[in-house]
Amino acid sequence: MNVRTLCLGILSFAQMTGYDIRKLAAEGNFSHFCEANYGSIYPALSQLTKDGFVVFTDEALDGKPPRKIYSITEKGHVHLFETLDKQPGPDRFKSEFLFYSLFQDKMQASDFRKLLVRKIAETRDTLESLEKANDCCDHEPSHFALGYGVAMNKAVLDYLKKYLASFDTTQKQVTQNLSDKD
Template structure:
């Protein structure tokens, strides 16, 4: 009987198994992958949650750990996915995923554009477009280095999402720029309905 990962949806331990599915890694490397690169897009994992997850996975026999001796420096721990861990990960992949969570401080600012100075709003939009373009460039670099179809598919989905957002901003920025700052001078907020319930100003 295979060990089960707790919870109905994927968690930090599942993410660690996913990383190790592509090869052994140190705790530092696993932690870095959860904060940077393609694995950072899947599950929120704080720095402090990785090592407790690896400790529990080791206790459960889902990963193995061996020391790597280093001269003049602290020894490293190398984590490897065990067969038991591989089966647990496969089982987790068969479960329906949780809903994707999307939060955006940027969109909250855009929703209240009538309270943002015009020049500031334009700066924010320019910066966001550059950020999106940089994300696309980074992921295109990643996709050139992968061969697995699943990785290619996941990364290309990310590229499509970022490109779509950047295109939407370029094509529709005038909708918020024309209302920028109107409520600052006491004018009628551009987003207000007759009742005023949707106004930010």
């Protein structure tokens, strides 16, 4: 789904600024299954405004810097649910880490180990933030989406930890064999 649809969807939950949308999409409850930066969000909001799918009010409070609060229109709602009527495309997963891992036997063992350890830490962090978000959230559908992310990351974390353990065992044996030969 493109950034326009993402913005429209987010705005269907609450009115907010482009800045807020980016936060949700890049750091918040949506971030584990989509992404969007300012560079794509602001143009998307312009387009949505042109299309009449959203409107904004220019809020220029006292000393505060002006900000545009966007909200979805009836036309926007209709468009959103028309989009949602088509069946969703497949999930997409891209992992540079897995690509790298294909060459693990061609790197220094210690280098690959570092990759593993870092990946484990990252996954743990992601998992924790998803679980936290899930606890704070009382919107049932978001619960489902967050739970999906939790389940995925738990499985990955588990897999990586087991692999690290077996990796270390193997390395110990290699070291052992080397010293045996001495």
